[in-house]
Amino acid sequence: MEHFSLPALSRVVISGGTHGNEMTGVYVVREMAKNKVDKIGSASRTTVLSNPEAVKVCRRYIDKDLNRCFTDALLSATLTPSSPYEIKRAHELNALFGPKGSPQAVDILCDIHNTTANMGMCFIFYRFDWITLHIFKYIQSKASFGPVRAIQFDTPLPEAYSLEAVAKHGFTLEVGPQPTGVIRADIYNMVMEALDLIMDWLEKFNSGRTFEGGEVEAFCKTNALDYPRDPTTDDITAAVHPQLQDNDFKLLRPGDPIFQSFNGETVKYEGEEAYPFFVNECAYYEKKIAFQLARKISISLPSISVTKD
């Protein structure tokens, strides 16, 4: 089996409130900032409230979804006084924790999100990044709660649009179900435990521990389905079917019910076998996504350890 020696990881950022109405990250970041523990073992940990203006009004965003603003194109655009608030904020965050793709970028950025979908805890990442995947494997094996899953969005880094793309090893911690604007203690506790486990892992890695390789399972996003809509008004004409609702990551087969129209008719799935996720996520109505689909993949992790001086 392959082995990689990788540089020590010294700068960690925990971010919340990238979407101002996803409350777990907001309260986790506020609590951590209160304690002012900046140095944990060999790593420094910084917290940031990514979209403070949206948090103030408890909305996803002010002008534009911040978590779609970190493409190379948007980060290199010239700012003007009339640029959307979130574009300006993305430039600030990129200057603080990036620049994206540069040697100056922070080592780890963990961005905390909530979903109204029944997804449990998910690691979402763009690339087959060995550090992210080893952290995921560690949390999956140690967490007192379950399930913990990995989701890969197969997007090239220049087009990667979310905050974590600015870090060398960035990932989203997506946890649900939790309504927007609501904080649930059970989900807060899960995230706090995961963040402790991340710092544990980092300390062990930086101290020279070898992490053995192995197979991990991940869900690789393939496509997304919109709700049936009225061609004139664009209003949705159906809800997610009760048999699909809350059944994220359960295999969907051709012929399975996926929507129930408001007049009572059932719409059946016509695609290939796939795993649905983000089923009935609140914020995706405007993005025209009823749920996303993935295929299951197996990833062979190499063993890793820190580069000796």
Next chain:
Amino acid sequence: MEHFSLPALSRVVISGGTHGNEMTGVYVVREMAKNKVDKIGSASRTTVLSNPEAVKVCRRYIDKDLNRCFTDALLSATLTPSSPYEIKRAHELNALFGPKGSPQAVDILCDIHNTTANMGMCFIFYRFDWITLHIFKYIQSKASFGPVRAIQFDTPLPEAYSLEAVAKHGFTLEVGPQPTGVIRADIYNMVMEALDLIMDWLEKFNSGRTFEGGEVEAFCKTNALDYPRDPTTDDITAAVHPQLQDNDFKLLRPGDPIFQSFNGETVKYEGEEAYPFFVNECAYYEKKIAFQLARKISISLPSISVTKD
């Protein structure tokens, strides 16, 4: 046992979207309006989207919570061009379906709401109104889903602030848990079934059926508790405790945990035995309510039938 003869009920209003991000009522009203069945048996049924501007932007309200605008004081205030949108809209709705407390008011107004709390279906009403309570008893006995509960807010009619107060017999149909901005098919189906049962009941009542009296159980609101807050920032410092979360209507005893602070401490309940409801309702953070409390009461219903010509 007492018996009352009451006038026939001919005008029914089904309203939704009083809060623009509570989606069940929005889609129920749109679906019913599409079918244009105005006359069902002896009664006419009208639908209304109460706060169309808030529905457009998927927010609870534009300027002010519409469902707090139907007090006698606010309905008799003089409108100016700068009056809040919802005050103007409350005057319109009162002219259409009231005036509140007048003989011209509609007979029945059922206002559909959602909560993020695990409350199932609840009838919320102000007065011991025999029509409302008989409809409640009928639905409780016939519904294919459960539980169905009754909640009384002991507010004198002049101060009654919600839309249903304009009708002769008004009530709120509160259904949850459903996140704001999300439509769940299971909850949509429950509400559609309840609305069909209401029309069934009305048809039977108007046709001369005698509805037998009996005891019904209701929850009578006593008080409300706020979250622990930081005295300087006013931010909440605790979430609803996992042992209370989702346990609406389960008896709360002195010493039971009610909050978990963000640094992990448990806050215990110090009041008298009571039944919590609206536990962790999204919209009540701004109203400084973590949950409400009720005592359980038993109401003796008289038998009723329609007045013969």
